[in-house]
Amino acid sequence: PPPLPVLPIPSAPQLKWQCREVIMFFHFGMNTFTDSEWGTGPWRGGRGDVVREFVDAARARGVDAGLYLSPWDRHDERYGEEVAYNEYYEAQLHELLTGYGSVSEIWFDGAKGKNATNMTYHFQEWFQTVKQLQRSINIFSDDGPDVRWVGDEKGYAGTTCWSTVNRSMITIGEAGIEKATHWVPPECDVSIRTGWFWHKNETAKPLSQLLEIYYNSVGRNCVLLLNAPPNSTGLVEDADIARLREFGAAVATIFGTDLAAGSERGAGFAARNVLDGRDDTYWAPTGEDGRRNGYWIELRLRRPGPGAQAFNVVRIQEHVALGQRVERHAVYVDGAPVANGTTVGHKRLHRLPRPVAGTTVRVWIAARRGPPLLSAVGLHYDPFVEANTM
Template structure:
């Protein structure tokens, strides 16, 4: 290659940036929680710690069914409550007998975590674990040094015994009357990373994944992966709004995870039913569609199986997602942009937003161009019919877009803020028919880098008819 033919260099990243493990986590989009334990058998959410382990007897437990359910839902990571607040351990811990060893299940020889790992590994599904800091059973709780040593010992068991663990979940919840206790989070996190360097640590404050600030599965309409970790504290209820939106000036890359249950409760209850498909899609658009990963809890029942009504609802959910997003109506559009870094042959043209790489190929405008950044899709023949617009940023080089607008045939149909890994806009006007779609970036941190654009049709989306009537649609 001669000097005259040298390739155009990529733009400089805008800090902070995601790690490799954070990027892989973000691409999962949908992951699954299994809340399971003595609460399953006592019809409760928070156990007292005084439960008799003899009540734990899931005679039909089949982790293969759990994992098959996850795979059919399009899930590649499942997280199990190894120990919830009641202190009962789903594995035979060396450091307490308040566990499966004192239950009748498999004559005290069982290990739920091992069952899950053995089911997940051959199916290519990764495993994560939840270990509650609040322990209502263990007498060491409330005594800082002994309890922290106990907790660290259990962490080491989990991270040494069961192979690769992709996410470890630290829950900040505890009762208002709980014994005062100082958790040595810094020591815990250091131990986790020492044992498994590629793991993602979840807590209210990260350090790899943060809580979204609610258990409804909804992120803020503005949602930054960046935040100031120094402003966060595990269990601090006053920062929920900050967790929900993040911070455009944040110094740390701490993407949010939206946790919500398919039922009203986190544990299985006979009296409860799964959410409707409409509710699940609403959650999806407001979590995955707002730059988050959705952690959907699906609790096994007292038999040790995922209830069939939950299995069926998950199949409907997956089918609906595939129906909406498997086809990109924009794929044959003509495309142009306000400017192109390096010109038409520079490798950063607008055509990149229609390929299958949603991270490392992207449209990049010219550096220093403070003008109106836009990218335009034009139908070759008759107009398109769609009601969802998907936009994705090249977040490997930082989250950038602060404000954007979408126009169809010159009419503004969306006025939005952040984009991040994925932004899904369901059009409030309902189905739109048009020939020209233009996305304008009104404000960004540096030049915007858009990796993917999609136009989709959602047959399940029925906006408020009063709105569409007012608009004359």
């Protein structure tokens, strides 16, 4: 029989979001033309429909669309009048979520200038409206309900990262809690440039920095929301596109080859499931939970010989559909410890200080929240990593 879930578990849309791993942000509007970050007012006399153009362009390429509607509308004259403004904002949500087909994520930014009034936003009503109009949407805000803010705009999560939190006493940017009431995983928003909007004097971050962000977000159980701002022609600049391609190619180079694939498997129920490249199959240890020494899974690699490839990245993934469980883990190569950490979640990436080759790779799991369910253990070689970037 399948293992019992460890609650709370993700909703189907949350699980879909998690498996996307990298998603994108586009800040584009008046600010693009006026060289500002926080804008002041209307575009094309109020007649354009930039949402239509954006959503159509995404769909034409088979990409799902998400939308951001700033709760802080410092242009609207009702801002500060609680009832009128909240109704107006809710009407805008209604328009966005009924006129443009299925929206995968809606973003409620906590950003507000110092001079904003203390007017209360009716978040609960807004969230209800959103869910009634789009049942499979994920709502992002600083504290959820579906996706929460990681707490910085560098794109970095902490090394401990639980998807689970107690929503009634959540702290913005917290690491999450092992035994908690709600599934609200963090999202790492960061811009490929300095600002969220395009500014002519800013340039894209170098590849090394983007890879650092990837390891510290996707590699720490988060989704990376990478912003690439279109310029005043409405297009992402060629140099930024080149950098995005370089980033995508680097990730494909590192993770496209799994040096663990094809190795012999150790004992344990369906241990081969960690090697099949699928999230929906997993290894579950036999026996009851509560083993004092935790659990091992061991990969026996082909005997290193001429041409045997060393690895410097270890990838571990939990089958989080049945709950996030791993609290502490370590990796050993031929008996020697090479990496260790706390949480794993959907994906945990460990960079090793130097490449290693061996015949046995063991992952040791202490799983307080129940037997670990691992959907993957991968061994990779990252040729981009500079020495000692740990």
